[in-house]
Amino acid sequence: MSNKQQVFAIIGLGTFGATLARDLQRFGNEVIGIDNNERLVSAHADDLAQSLVLDARDDMALKEAGVSSVDVGVVAIGTNIEASVLATINLKTLGVETIWAKATSKNHHRILSKLGVDRVIHPEREVGQHIAQVLNNPLVRDYVSLxxxxxxxxxxxxxxxxxxxxxxxxHRQDHNLRCIGVLRGTDYVGQDAESCTLEKDDLLLLLGGRQDLREFARGL
Incomplete structure (x- = not known):
């Protein structure tokens, strides 16, 4: 993770947007939280560098708030697709270099992709898929898609x-997987195939395709 402080604008301070904004601020970044709901903005005023009540559909309001100078804009608006799309267009118009946006449906995703956002997020679906992978195999503690x-x-x-x-x-010969390393508690044991001897409850970090990883897990 980069140590360079970045400036983020989070548009929409519902559960997803507020969590994202607070954690980014906690990581040492500067976060501008934006919502048209005064109650939500007030609730997070002490957690963020700035908390602003404004309508992100208004490009001039965003410009006056200094959003044109942020490094990353995140449109975290949920059910109001029109507001999400207009906020995204405004960020593009203001020249925000990197834009992520939350989608709530396939059509919403398609529109955001056509607008050229850098990443379309489906928080509920992505979390659900993540949990399903972990629940499906008790030996899987966590996973990251690269x-x-x-x-x-x-x-x-x-x-x-x-x-x-x-x-x-x-793992390499039979499943085309690469070992990144082995963790024992908080210690990194290593990845040398000959010298590293496994112990129960070690954490084995493997890199590869989903099907190869699944087949390997079935054989454990």
Whole structure:
């Protein structure tokens, strides 16, 4: 994660937008929180660098608020698709370099993509998929999608693999997976196939395609 402070404009301070804004501010960034609901803005006034009551459909209001100078704009408006689209257009017009936007449907996603946003977010769907992956296999502690079909999965080493070296897993030969490393508590044990001997409850970090990772997990 970059140590450089960035300036973010978060438009829409519902549950998703407010959580995003607070955490970005907590990470040391400068966050401008924007909503047309005075109650929501007031609720987060102490958490953010700025909290502004304004209508993001008004490009002049956004410009006067200094949004044109932010590094990243996030349109976190939920059910009002018109407001989401107009806010996105305004960010593009103001020259905001990087724009992420929340979508609530396929059509909404399609419109935002046509507008050229850098990433369309589906928070509920993405969280649901993430939880399903973890629940599907008790040994999967967590996973991250890297794009292009590649994922990093965090497997808890079961008792059946205790005492085995990484080379004995045959993860590369049989499943085309790369080992990023092994974590033991808070210690990074390493990724050397011969010298690293697994212990129960180690965390094994593997990189590869979803189907390859799934087949590997089934064999644990």
């Amino acid at each position: 794009g292009n079909g590649q994922h990093v999965v965090n497997f808890r080493v079961p008792e059946s693999l205790q005492g085995k070296s990484l080379s004995e897993l045959n």
